[in-house]
Amino acid sequence: IPPWPPRVSRTIGELLAPAAPFDKKCGRENWTVAFAPDGSYFAWSQGHRTVKLVPWSQCLKNLKTPP
Incomplete structure (x- = not known):
């Protein structure tokens, strides 16, 4: 089992199916996320x-901004 969280940041180009908490499966869908190395964006794949x-x-x- 790979360590969680990963020791190396995943890049948007490396959308891999994770082994834990961000993996949700419903029917034939598969949700996966990957963060940009600088943390500015994340890529979210809803499957399909x-x-x-x-x-x-x-x-x-x-x-962080209070209402």
Whole structure:
């Protein structure tokens, strides 16, 4: 079993099926995420050959801003 979290950051180009917490399967779908080395984006694959890039650094800023 590979260590979790991985010792080396995965890049967006390396969307591999993980061995743990981000792996969700529902029917024939497979959810997978991979973070950019600098943490600015993450790629989210919902299966069905669809990959979405999410600006993670912007999401973190929004989470840290009080209402």
